[in-house]
Amino acid sequence: MSNLVYLMCSLPSLSFGQSPPISMEEFTSDAKSQLNRKSFAKLEAIDIQNMSLNSTKAELKKFSAMFTGLKEDISEIRHAKTQRRSPRISALPKTILAKNPFEREMDILKWQWEELDSIEAGKTFTLTEVLVYKLKLQILTRLDSFNTEKGSKILASVVNPAKKKEEQWQE
Numbered sequence: 001m002s003n004l005v006y007l008m009c010s011l012p013s014l015s016f017g018q019s020p021p022i023s024m025e026e027f028t029s030d031a032k033s034q035l036n037r038k039s040f041a042k043l044e045a046i047d048i049q050n051m052s053l054n055s056t057k058a059e060l061k062k063f064s065a066m067f068t069g070l071k072e073d074i075s076e077i078r079h080a081k082t083q084r085r086s087p088r089i090s091a092l093p094k095t096i097l098a099k100n101p102f103e104r105e106m107d108i109l110k111w112q113w114e115e116l117d118s119i120e121a122g123k124t125f126t127l128t129e130v131l132v133y134k135l136k137l138q139i140l141t142r143l144d145s146f147n148t149e150k151g152s153k154i155l156a157s158v159v160n161p162a163k164k165k166e167e168q169w170q171e
Contacts, residue, residue: 005125007034011133016113020140027137031130039127046131048112048138060131066091066115070108102146109139 007030012021032040046060051067069091077097080087087097093111096104113136120132 003034003036004127004130007031008125008129008133014133014136014140016110016139017143018140019144020137022137024134024137024141027134031134035127035130039130042127043130043134046134048135048142060119060128063112063115063119063135067112070112105146106143109143113139 010030011027014021028044031043035043048067051060051064073087073089073092076089077087089097092108096107099107116132116135116139120129123129123132
């Protein structure tokens with residue numbers, strides 16, 4: 001218990017929309033030094049991109065179920081678009097459908113953050129709080145990847161070589 005208290009007190013606070021104040025590697029290193037093997041194994045196994053319904057913590061089963069519903073809704077949105085029909089979604093708010101993909105992604109990340117807030121409420125200095133911290137840090141890392149300048153460079157690296165080849169063929 002005292003190691004959980006020390007770990008959580010030593011970690012920087014997280015707020016939605018901020019740049020991650022700590023890297024995932026730093027967090028993992030800190031957690032590994034403070035948690036017992038069993039707790040650290042649970043922490044290592046949790047990943048926001050790979051949530052499963054057999055999560056070890058009961059509180060996270062709710063998030064896992066929500067995440068599964070989210071993946072199904074995203075799949076339904078894509079499938080409905082190819083069939084030129086209105087999607088039938090169950091987990092996501094209907095207001096999300098009218099937004100562009102970037103706004104939709106931002107709303108989904110905010111929605112996940114709020115779900116994690118509700119799971120974490122009242123769980124001070126518990127393993128659940130550490131697990132939620134990791135998931136929130138993953139959300140912040142994802143948000144931080146939405147950088148216009150970096151995205152433009154990646155797009156240019158993909159498009160420009162193809163454009164140069166096309167120009168060479170035309171000469």
